[in-house]
Amino acid sequence: MSGSPPSSPGGHHAGPSSTLTVVGIDAAGRPPHPGALAALAGAGLVVGAARHLAAVPLPAGATTVTLGPLPPALDALAAAVAAGRPAVVLASGDPGLFGIVRRLRTAGLAPRVLPAVSSVAAAFARAGLPWDGAAVVTAHGRDPRPALNACRALPTVAVLTAPGAGATELGAGLVGWSRRLVVAEHLGTDAERVTAVTPEQAAARSWADPHVLLSLAGSGPCDGMRADDQPAAAPAGGWALPETAYAHRNSMITKSEVRALAVARLRPRLGRLVWDVGAGSGSVGVECALLGAAVVAVDHDPTAIDLVRANAARHGVHVRALPGRAPDVLADLPDPDAVFVGGGGTDVLAAVAARRPGRVVVTLAALDRVAPAVGLLRAAGYAVDGVQLSAARLADLPGGSIRLAATNPVVVLTGELP
Incomplete structure (x- = not known):
């Protein structure tokens, strides 16, 4: 996706303000950052909880606001910033960790932050x-x-x-x-x-x-602790989303039942790179991004690239979308950990296998393409399994009856390097 430089919701530039400083106070009431006392000495407005205001030297003549309800304090801070009047907000520990920095940014204020050690x-x-x-x-x-x-x-x-x-x-x-x-x-x-x-x-x-x-x-000091800095962060809205969650052309989209299996086989997570080749609407790539993976989506059709970018923006994730025809467009991409191939012939699959991703997932509607794809992956050293998915969805009939509406059957192949 591309766009303009980031800015805060209120329209201020994303860079920190020279007049608004948030100072973190540790649990013992000591502002440890060397710049904290200097910021306080020049402040015309100081905002904080009563215990924080009592813990620091306040400059003579400064206005103080004791935190209770937040909106009046935000109004006072916004007025001070607009007038160029230096202001300081006192907060516990690291104010960027579940602290006031998020609320200030949401209000259009971009503070300089001097954190203390978080609790x-x-x-x-x-x-x-x-x-x-x-x-x-x-x-x-x-x-x-x-x-x-x-x-x-x-x-x-x-x-x-x-x-x-x-x-x-x-x-x-x-x-x-x-x-x-x-x-x-x-x-x-x-x-x-x-x-x-x-x-x-x-x-x-x-x-x-x-x-x-x-x-x-666990019972030991570090038993069970992950060593890869990747706590789980599944998307709040779920995955295998319905087709209505995506913009697409004439139902040219990987159906949710197929997408559920494909994403499970790709194993996206933070720290992994997934290619979505023949991306179409980009639904597979978007869902991999929702699960924390970095994603590059490619498609030869510029209209599809626009759809990928729009769908990524709709779901609040970043997908790098590149126009170009595979396999040529793949040559300059960084090596992937997993690849979804939703379009292209055996030449595309061969180019993917040559890059040696740990996992390759291929969806095929034409049965005559299954055996060549299996043979190619096995010759490249992949262990291959596959399944044919044929879903029938509930559909309403007049009079309150219900029928089954079949979706097109699809073969899903998974290749995995030993």
Whole structure:
């Protein structure tokens, strides 16, 4: 996809403002960044929670706004920025981690950020654990069930808690799951306490608010921890989306039933590159991108390339869409981890196999093309399996009856290098 340089929703340039600074305050009330005191000394407006305002030296004559409801503070900050008046926002830890930076950007304000150590980083440090493969979620100010389910599903999760959605409640929800919990209270203060407990033990006691909860799988220090910095991040809207979720030409689109299997066979994830060859609408590539993969889509038809870009934009993902006829257009592409071939002959498949991706998925409507494709992949060293998919969808009839409407049968071949 292509477009103009990014800007904030309010129309301001994406670069940081010279008049608005967000200063992170650590749990002990110390602003560690060298530029924090200088920013405060020149501020005409300082916004923060009462405990943060009390923790730093405020310049004489500066206006202060104590955070409660956020809209009045945002209005005051916007007015200060518009007038060129230096303003500082005080926030806990790293304000870019589930903090106020997102809200400021949404309001059209682009701050300079001077972070402190986040409470999550501090909690892992106190526990002496790596956290490059951790998922970080929050139960603060929202339904805690997604945070709880993340702890149930993933081996290493940090949860920012809230009253009524803390270690007591999450521990109760994790009873029956093999998890170790670490609860970090009063981080950075004289009252700091880091406690390792079972879910049952967490549920049976009260904890100081707010605290950080670490949910860990396995019995050893790093058992179950991912070493590839790739916590799961499945798309909230799902995958194998209906054809109506995509713009396409005359139903020229990989049907959702076929797409479900193709995407499963491609195994897209963060850190992998997928080619979508003969992309058409780009539905397969878009769904691979939704699951975290980098995607290059190619098609000889410029109209198809426009559809791919439009569909990627519609679903909020980046797909590099290139016009050109395969196999020639493939020559200059970076080596893929997996390739979906939705169009082209054996010359295209041969060019794909020559690049040695770990997995190749091919969809074929014509049966006479199946045997040559299987033979080509096997000759290239791929183990090949295949299935013919023939779906019949429910369709309404007049009078309330229901019939089955058949979709065209498709053969899906999967080649995998040993």
